[in-house]
Amino acid sequence: MQPTPSTGEQRSWAKATGFLVALYLVGLALIAGIVLVAGGKDGGGGSAGGSGGGTTIPVSLTEFKIDGQLMAPPGAVTLEVTNDGTMQHDLTIADLGKTTGMLQPGETVTLDLGPLDAGKYGVVCTVAGHEGSGMKATLEVAEGMEGMDHSGSSSSSSQAAAGGQDSTSGEGEMDYAKMDEDMIASFKAFPAKTKGVGNQPLDPTLVLPDGTKQFNLTAKITDWEVEPGKVVKAWTYNGMVPAPRIRLNVGDTAEFVIKNELPVNTDVHWHGITVPFDQDGVAPITQDPIKPGETFTYRFTVNKPEIGMYHPHLHGQMGLPNGMFGEIQVGDTPVVSNRTVSGVQIPADVKPVQDIPMILNDAGVIGFSLNGKSFPATEPIVVKEGEWVTMTYFNEGFQVHPMHLHQFPQLITAVDGIPLDQPYYADTVLVGPGQRFTVQFQATAKGTWVFHCHILNHAEREDGMFGMVTAVVVQ
């Protein structure tokens, strides 16, 4: 903010005087600016006190936290909101009708809340599922909050660096010992018991005289314990996440009677399963929406082996992440045997002892999860040494997930249910939204082998492991 003298005309005394006056004015403005800034930082609690000071609070949004010293005395409050995360977020205070609108990663906006009375105001990110994943906080306005130091409160790196001079308070600094303690404790909690198990086999309710298998599915909102003590309002089929597992034989004719107990219209799309056009479940194109309280029956015959998944197409961005997803498979899971892959001889007698659906999600109220549960509530895969397992990943989330199994190479045998002519080995399998990867592996060594998504903030928080983590326990 250095005043630049206008070019080459300083010889005139009149000009020089003008320059001095300008300098003086700039100085005054600077002092006024400093007073304003100080007033802002200290909540008007300094001796400058007077009118209109107000409180400015830096707030940092990340996955999935709202960080900041959200406390202020009654009066004007301004939030300086920065999206320090890797995806879009907003900050909304519904009580005040105030929102930042959607912020891109790295974006900062100033949100003027106006003069506030004493009270508590709920602060959330309104992106679907983010509040449920932890992006909620409370702004507390009360007498006695004067002189709050908001400067070191944000966890953003720039704030932390700038906070160096402020080290007397110690606030906002990492407590590494506590982090170590929490991390170790998070491992010890595995496997944790929670209420509800998803992926349970769906048996036909009845078999019609012509052999048609009839299944019943009810779409409804149910309490679901995602991790120990964290119960969410999940959107479900038959009250479980993932939805019931449907297995059909090649040649079967099946009817699915769908009852809609949701507050919105719905449909069911059979993703990856070959069906007639009017059974594809894409309202309003292939059918009318199934209204709340209504029932609709799908009917189709399956003529070849397929590995698919079912979910609503209508309001899919809301229904899926919140829990409406399940496996539907026709025929047997492909198994590779009696051949060589990358120089490894696969025996002729491969007989998998388990065939595991591994359904991935990363959004909505369910959040980062394996089969509808977040670590430590995820289920371990327990096998004996030497046994083979087949497993199919289904990505029903919004992001890619590189699924890394320690120790045992995964032999990818089918993609989207289609068997590969050239199966291949990988220790990390990248599964994109909508994809299915079928793998097999042999548990050749005893131990508790960790198995997790390798985007590490899908598996770990400062306070420990969570989300997309489980283990293969070989006995």
Ligand SMILES: [Cu+2]
């Ligand atoms: Cu992931």
